[in-house]
Amino acid sequence: MILHAPRSEAEVVDIVRAALAARRPLALQGGGTRAGFGHAVAAEAGLSTSALSGILRYTPGEMVMTALAGTPLEEVEAALAGQGQRLAFEPGDHRPAMGTQGVPTIGGVFAANVSGPRRIVAGAARDSLLGIRFVNGRGEALSAGGRVMKNVTGLDLVKLMAGSYGTLGLMTEVTFRVLPQPERVETLVFSGLEDQAAAELMAAAMALPADVSGAAHLPESVRGRFLAGALPEGAATLLRLEGHAASVAIRAETLTKALSARAPLQRLGPEQSESLWRAVRDIHPYAEDGTQRPLWRVSVAPMAGPGLVAALRMEAGVDAFYDWQGGLVWLRMEAEPEAALLRGLIARAGGGHATLLRANPAARAAIPAFEPQPAPLAALTARVKASLDPHGLFNPGRMG
Structure with a gap:
């Protein structure tokens, strides 16, 4: 795969417009640490934010930082620690579980809405995201949001981009709030x-x-x-x-x-x-050990998790542990992913979401990695996609 690593937003625009003219899909990525999420992307060329790096503005007194999307997460956290501050949502490092390399980036964290144990009190990554700059599938550079929470211009678009896994546009710059480190x-x-x-x-x-x-x-x-x-x-x-x-x-x-x-x-x-x-x-117990045993991220009502796991164990080999007061269940299957069984049990437990993070290539190709959406929500998602990426240029097939 040809991998483009532009050094400016203007270069991103040029690359996207050239790909649009050639009707050539692009696989969007940050540091590549979550490349296995979702289905394999059907594209012969990639577009990485890895060279879009650097902290642009940081005002500790206001507890707000703006950084280019490809800035390494480690660099962001080090700058915050130097001022006694931190990211509220506690993003995890998925490289061990995914068996990937690369460097986690701040843009990638928001693109995947990566949220750790503190989510139960601090909210998800998207709740800390104040503003973005991004390039859409028309080759347009756009901005949304601002540097303070009361500036809600474009706030819905900011939240849409967080967790979109690069299917709606390439974020080039992110502005987010931070919190003090505890004593x-x-x-x-x-x-x-x-x-x-x-x-x-x-x-x-x-x-x-x-x-x-x-x-x-x-x-x-x-x-x-x-x-x-x-x-x-x-x-x-x-x-x-x-x-x-x-x-x-x-x-x-x-x-x-x-x-x-x-x-x-x-x-x-x-x-x-x-x-x-x-x-x-970091899902330490389920680090990839070369077996590619299926790994699920399951979100349910906190009190529903134990019953779900117990029912699943009656039908399949599974190991599990719980975060978010029980609302997040990490499941590692011992053999097959058992997607239909798992999602059926989730529905009977009151509903939720199951995301397949890891499996062998054949299973990944055959199973919807993300929770299938109800028809009305799927139609709305399609309209959003058509508005921002009308030609399906970005990460085609990922959300299957």
Whole structure:
């Protein structure tokens, strides 16, 4: 594949217009770290933002940054850390799970709406995105949004582009809000709970005035793959607290008094907490090991997850762990993807979404990687696509 790496937005426009004139589809990408998401793109030429790199504006006092889309995520996070700030939505690194190389980029994070454990309180990546510049499928350079949340001009378009996986346009510049780093991080680990009991504990914790910023459950099958097996024996249910040290101490005591009767409790300090939640964020237990065992990202109502996994285990070999208070279930199938079975069970559990992140090439080609849309939503999606990319130039076939 011919891979274009333009160094300016003007070069992007020229490349897109040339491809449009030749009716030659383009595979859009950032650093290529999520190249396996969705179906393989039917294009002989690629367009990468990797050379569109650099932080353009950063005002720590306003907690807003503007960067070119190809800026490495590591560079963005380092600049923020230098000012005691961070990305609120905690984007993960999917290279281990996807078996890919490359460098994660800030534009790629927003294009895939990558959102980690803190999503339950801070929102998704798209909720931090204030403004964008992008080139559409007509070869036009456009902008939407602004540098402050009250500037809502084009806000819907900003949210549409976040999570569009490069099917609507190539983002060249992103403006996003950031948050202060917490003074202290602690994690409460409750041991030995079955999945349903863990879901009930997490729900109880989220209902308390404790500002829990992470709630995850690691069944016994995966618990030993975190913190080099240093977690207590049995399944581990995790509650994270962040903020001023005194506040964290008070909230930890609130949770302890309310929940310690349910299961044995251990508290982890900042270093172990950071390592533990990074592993949750990056889907550490299911790193690609050369077998291409199918990996699903399932979003359901938090209390529905345990029942879904239990029903699935009666029909297929599956391993799982839970994030987002149980609303995000990471499923690794031991053999086939079992897409029809999984999606049928999700529908019976009250609805949700199942996205196939990883599988062998034959399975990827045959199975809709993204949750099939109801007819009205599919029609709306098609109209949006036709408006921004009328000739189907960008990432054809990816959203299948």
